[in-house]
Amino acid sequence: xRVGVLALQGDFREHIAASKACGHDSIEVRTEAELKSxxxxxxxGGESTTIVHLAQTFxxxxxxxxxxxxxxxxxxxxxxxxxxxxxxxxxxxxQKTFGGLDITVRRNAFGRQVESFESDIDFNxxxxxxxxxxxxxxxxxxxxxxxxxxxxxxxxxxxxxNIVATSFHPELTSDLAVHRxxxxxICKNR
Amino acid sequence: MSEATGTxxxxxxxxxxxxxxxxxxxxxxxxxxxxxxxxxxxxxxxERVPADIRAQGGVARMSDPDMIQKIQAAVSIPVMAKVRxxxxxxxxxxxxxxxxxxxxxxxxxxxxxxxxxxxxxxKVPFVCGATNLGxxxxxxxxxxxxxxxxxxxxxxDVSNAMTHMRTIGGEIRRLTSMREDELYVxxxxxxxxxxxxxxxxxxxxxxxxxxxxxxxATPADAALMMQxxxxxxxxxxxxxxxxxxxxxxxxxxxxxxxxxxxxxLAEVSRGLGEAMVGINVADIPVPHRLAxxxx
Numbered sequence: 001x002r003v004g005v006l007a008l009q010g011d012f013r014e015h016i017a018a019s020k021a022c023g024h025d026s027i028e029v030r031t032e033a034e035l036k037s038x039x040x041x042x043x044x045g046g047e048s049t050t051i052v053h054l055a056q057t058f059x060x061x062x063x064x065x066x067x068x069x070x071x072x073x074x075x076x077x078x079x080x081x082x083x084x085x086x087x088x089x090x091x092x093x094x095q096k097t098f099g100g101l102d103i104t105v106r107r108n109a110f111g112r113q114v115e116s117f118e119s120d121i122d123f124n125x126x127x128x129x130x131x132x133x134x135x136x137x138x139x140x141x142x143x144x145x146x147x148x149x150x151x152x153x154x155x156x157x158x159x160x161x162n163i164v165a166t167s168f169h170p171e172l173t174s175d176l177a178v179h180r181x182x183x184x185x186i187c188k189n190r
Numbered sequence: 191m192s193e194a195t196g197t198x199x200x201x202x203x204x205x206x207x208x209x210x211x212x213x214x215x216x217x218x219x220x221x222x223x224x225x226x227x228x229x230x231x232x233x234x235x236x237e238r239v240p241a242d243i244r245a246q247g248g249v250a251r252m253s254d255p256d257m258i259q260k261i262q263a264a265v266s267i268p269v270m271a272k273v274r275x276x277x278x279x280x281x282x283x284x285x286x287x288x289x290x291x292x293x294x295x296x297x298x299x300x301x302x303x304x305x306x307x308x309x310x311x312x313k314v315p316f317v318c319g320a321t322n323l324g325x326x327x328x329x330x331x332x333x334x335x336x337x338x339x340x341x342x343x344x345x346x347d348v349s350n351a352m353t354h355m356r357t358i359g360g361e362i363r364r365l366t367s368m369r370e371d372e373l374y375v376x377x378x379x380x381x382x383x384x385x386x387x388x389x390x391x392x393x394x395x396x397x398x399x400x401x402x403x404x405x406x407a408t409p410a411d412a413a414l415m416m417q418x419x420x421x422x423x424x425x426x427x428x429x430x431x432x433x434x435x436x437x438x439x440x441x442x443x444x445x446x447x448x449x450x451x452x453x454x455l456a457e458v459s460r461g462l463g464e465a466m467v468g469i470n471v472a473d474i475p476v477p478h479r480l481a482x483x484x485x
Binding site: 007008009010011012013014030045046047049050053054057058078079090091092095107108111112113114115116117118119120131132133134169172173 | 192193194195196197199200203204206207208209210211226227228229230231232265266267268285288289290291313314315440443444446447448
């Protein structure tokens, strides 16, 4: 399987390293041709306003939406979760998303950087160290969405169809549980 | 559930999220909004950009908290602010505003000509400037969670940024080629802690994110620094001292992402209007060079 990591801005190299550690061929995606060549897509952590701005400018916005609608397996961490949410609270004026997850996400929900934290959470039945950086949380979600983890009484990892999103950054730790879940449980359906 | 804030991982992780992005100096709400719309991954809130500090002279200090808070309220992207080297009370004040990153910056007038701030004492992460590997590792030892090469701020002359990136990169490459028993002397020569020197020798990179700063004025400058191995760029005076800031800001953001694609770089370099006039670093008397501040 060929995994693409959207490489417009953010910690895409860490996601590529995690994907390779799980045994998958991984490439940086910056063009429509690269997007077409992948079997799964990861939206990295970073600044969601910057990433969507660049996607719009370089004609990747509609192609990414189209591939998500076709059922491409997609995983997003932090900014990636925001980009996959159908609705945002506390976004920049007019901030767009790719959408696909029937959730409302609150941007910077835990506060500014001084409130960023790490903590042990229960992800899909397994305890793991999670790093939250100016992280969003899921404020509302429809019955189509499955919650995989919570923190401060809000969902911080969710799944819907072929889409997985976490507010935290498994790519910043050596724990591959979330990536393995995405590749082994979600991508195998394709 | 026990939550740990202000850990090294959380501080360094914040910088990881800025990678591949442009951090822009802004002096008011209007500029901050232009920066956010152009795709900046963060803004640096300050009262005078380095070019004006250089032109006007005098003692440069931290910005008015009112000004910083107005910018925090106006944009959703991270907001950084500068404090003087060694001025830990300015840092306490800026931390209390919940700024996302503090820049202990040579652009402001130093408050201590011997010691930098003990940055482990803070929950907020710090970025510090460096001209070489030893300086970078001393700052990391003091708790800096991000390094930027200094360049020469407020000039629009990229030559010093180039020198500093080449120096840091070259010294890292030299460490990776050394025998393990040579690293003790390398640490002595770099005037840096052995443990950090050993880590760099093993990994071939700094343990924190490395941005570049000081003199970047065009999309080509930004791409040059990215090709030299920078994780991202700070642009200070280069944007809002130019003819068309919104256009130039967006062009620099694009160039930082597509830094290896000459066609995109040519496209974004078209019709940008006047770049900042700039000063050649060689024409600045040595005592007025900002990169020499910090030790």
